[in-house]
Amino acid sequence: MTSKFTPRTRWIIINRDSDANGTPICQWCGGAVRIDWGEYSIQHRRARGMGGSRLKDTGQPQNGVLVHGSATTGCHSEIERNPTKAAERGFRVAQYKNPAAIPIVTWDGRQLTLTVGGEAIPAERRDG
Template sequence: MAIYTAGDHRCIGCGRPDLTAQHRHARGMGGSRDRRLGLPANGVPPCGHGTAGCHGWTEHHPIGATLLGWRLATGQPLKAPFWTRFGWRRWTNDDDPDFWAVAYVDHDDLDSLASRLAAVDTFRARDTCWH
């Protein structure tokens, strides 16, 4: 699955190998006909599931997850940056609209830098990875 390349086939938050796909723009309970929701750029690979692991953290901390780019607010583009344990990344398909790849993002190019960096510190300081 292309989404897993975002974390080098490990959890983007902690590095564990038990991955799931977190939708950055929510699909909604009934699904959606919006084609963009199924693109790799609409996902990041945390460990766990909706109630455990980094995926659980994302579901229980929507503001922090949005600052980390693991969730996207309404109107945010799929190419919005997201944090990984390797640093900030973004999805790109500049060379081929059907091929999504992960590109490095310099943290100096981020909007709301102070808030985003504080979210990273909060995530790293958590007591557990919800396992």
């Protein structure tokens, strides 16, 4: 299993992270995303590392989130530069954790669990 997102998985994530009209939405800031090379990226929530990852879920939908830019531009860059905030919102997941078990907090405050099947479902609130 590859740690990169396959073209099919990329489209699953883009469709999941689109609004009701089919417009792809950056889950970090809420802005519309142009699906052109260099205009968007899929953030690996649990990093794949320099040499890739042997963990089978690294390239699966629950480990990816649609964002603006690249690792050095846009919202993706902001996530990389602010690891604490990114972790608090579920956009960064520790290597020893399962991304499907860690909800994300989207731009509009929704808490969503991302599934292996490519769905985003409301997460159970964990107060306290």
